[in-house]
Amino acid sequence: MPATAAEVLLDGHRATRDRVARSILDHGPSSAADLASRLGLTAAAVRRHLDSLAAAGLVESREQRVYGSRGRGRPAKVFALTESGRDAFYQAYDQLAADALRWISESVGGGPAGEEAVAAFARARFAKQGQRYQGSLEQVAAEQRAEALAEALSADGYAATVRRVPSAAAAKAPAGAQLCQHHCPVAHIAEQFPQLCEAETEVFSQLLGTHVQRLATIAHGDGVCTTYVPASGAAPSPAAVREPGAVPTAGTSPNESARPRGGTSHD
Incomplete structure (x- = not known):
């Protein structure tokens, strides 16, 4: 049976989401900007996939660790795989x-x-x-x-x-x-x-x-x-x-x- 347009779009979304998760697996905790640059995606697209992964319990956000003196402003947020994410x-x-x-x-x-x-x-x-x-x-x-x-x-x-x-x-x-x-x-x-x-x-x-x-x-x-x-x-x-x-x-x-x-x- 040929795939419907909706199924094609869904499969494409899953494939990209898996690329985001795989990039975190290979490179460790990463910011949305790092992932966007690494994968050739927009930051907005990466954040949508991160939201989906977080909702599924596969990634979690945390503050980026800063060594030495910390500059002004809030620390950057990075995303890391959870145990469930690694298990997958x-x-x-x-x-x-x-x-x-x-x-x-x-x-x-x-x-x-x-x-x-x-x-x-x-x-x-x-x-x-x-x-x-x-x-x-x-x-x-x-x-x-x-x-x-x-x-x-x-x-x-x-x-x-x-x-x-x-x-x-x-x-x-x-x-x-x-x-x-x-x-x-x-x-x-x-x-x-x-x-x-x-x-x-x-x-x-x-x-x-x-x-x-x-x-x-x-x-x-x-x-x-x-x-x-x-x-x-x-x-x-x-x-x-x-x-x-x-x-x-x-x-x-x-x-x-x-x-x-x-x-x-x-x-």
């Missing part, structure tokens, strides 16, 4: 991945052996990803490797950025950095299998040539995955990155080891 993209993939990791765990008897089997898989997966990034990082100076890593991660859909953080110990000390991943393709799987986050952190440390500290993860309910990268020769310190204005997400917790390890379903 990854539900089927997540179930398949979770089933596969659970099979790996159970195939060696579960328990500590199962956890280690999943961890071995996670280390192998992220090591392979790290090998692809190695060349790019070797081409820049050590102090610019965080930015190079963020660029490589963004190319893989993690929407990564870097913010330099001054040392709390001395004003003239070199700045560390916060590597922020505004999107995580495996966030829902990492809720059940934190070995994925741990392996990724290990690879970051190897690529950057320093011990890094994971402060927050999307998998544990934070808005952004945040990793502190100390300045060359400096030791990571929770106190140094928890000074006012230093941590970009609320509810961060540097004590990842206190959280239970995965291997069981949270369904």
